Amino acid sequence: MAEQLAKDAHFAATILKTLSDTERSDALSKIREGLLQAKDSILEANKQDLLLADQGGLSSALIKRLDLSKNDKFDSMCDGILDVAKLEDPLNKVTLARELDEGLNLYRVTCPVGVLLIIFESRPEVIANITALAIKSGNAAILKGGKESLHTFKAMAEVIDHVLDTKTRVPSNAIQLISTRGEVSDLLVQDRYIDLVIPRGSNQLVRSIKDNTKIPVLGHADGICSIYVDEFADIEKAKRIIVDAKTNYPAGCNAVETLLINDKIVHSPSYVSILESLASNGVTSHLVPELLSSLPKVLKEKYEKLFVEAKESDFHHEFLSLDIAVKPVSDVKAAVGHINRHSSKHTDAIITENDDNAKIFLNGVDSSGVYWNCSTRFADGFRYGFGTEVGISTNKIHARGPVGLEGLVCYYYQLRGNGQIVGDYQGGGGKRAFIHKDLDVKGIVL
Structure with missing residues (x-):
């Protein structure tokens, strides 16, 4: 059958x-x-x-x-x-x-x-x-x-x-x-x-x-997508991107699951505003212990159930829900290292206004999609102009x-001749040399 x-x-x-x-x-x-x-x-x-x-x-x-x-x-x-x-x-x-x-x-x-x-x-x-x-x-x-x-x-x-x-x-x-x-x-x-x-x-x-x-x-087994917020990030831009990447369609394989934040902005008003923007959209942040213990009391009281302690497994996990794992990293290279160890090679993004750091991230992350200052949710055939996928x-x-x-699609080779045989050419027993001249493919219709 x-x-x-x-x-x-x-x-x-x-x-x-x-x-x-x-x-x-x-x-x-x-x-x-x-x-x-x-x-x-x-x-x-x-x-x-x-x-x-x-x-x-x-x-x-x-x-x-x-x-x-x-x-x-x-x-x-x-x-x-x-x-x-x-x-x-x-x-x-x-x-x-x-x-x-x-x-x-x-x-x-x-x-x-x-x-x-x-x-x-x-x-x-x-x-x-x-x-x-x-x-x-x-x-x-x-x-x-x-x-x-x-x-x-x-x-x-x-x-x-x-x-x-x-x-x-x-x-x-x-x-x-x-x-x-x-x-x-x-x-x-x-x-x-x-x-x-x-x-x-x-x-x-x-x-x-x-x-x-x-x-x-x-295919792909998981969609463990990460966003790294660099020390040179535009925080308002970062909040819009992160909220979209998490809440636009949480069940999508291109939804963000891990948020990495540069040490230099952790504990700052900028960092707090990122967490608040997630919480105000119903997202539960799974914070590593040092982040959870230092969370401002006013924020914890306002969104009591939306901040929990992260487990190590959360950073290898596809939530597919309004949950995100959050962790601080020292710099862009540490972010790249974390992603390459934990990601599923799907789609990862950096938010920064620093060209050099963006280049390090774009060249260093080993994923099928690597983004700069935009939502991971763009990883989609329709949005790429493929019609669908x-x-x-x-x-x-x-x-x-x-x-x-x-x-x-893949390809095959067509060879079009007029009676030629290998025995006439060098390497096949003959003396004739190959030309091996590349032709312009434009306009060729077979």
């Missing part, structure tokens, strides 16, 4: 990549129209999932991710499909052109990765996001949603299947949606046909997948950070 499903996806991928950009983009427009027409039934299915999630004691963070009705999430999801459709075609771009010899030209050309297996929890909008990115980039995709989003998943899957089968030239089986855990286990061994696994969910999910497949895995990767091979179309 799983092998046949993977074979079908592989065959569909070989056809999908030959469709024109117009055909692939038209399919996305049709999917968007179908989802919008079925909005009421999809949101009704989503209500069933929310009710079951609440009854089953699912965490508030996961319930927020599951809900498609809040903050125009459904409409934004559909608009994201259109955004992807409007992006430049990522396929068949020549990224290198080289004349090896007269009449023997080498080209490096972008192409799809092949077959994607995407496993996700809670967020049903992932179905639309990845369907859009997969089709636009010429990749086939097999999607598995979590049991907590099963009703929403099925409602959206029915719409997408119907649209692709009846209104587009996208081949059957290019997008397949599965719903059982057993199928996932069987698919994880199909490394002959599946080219990339993308898990979106908990640390446990990602690590379990990495431990049970030979297929390359793209399949996820955020903390890997160091192939794709890193928010992964959009560019992260779903």
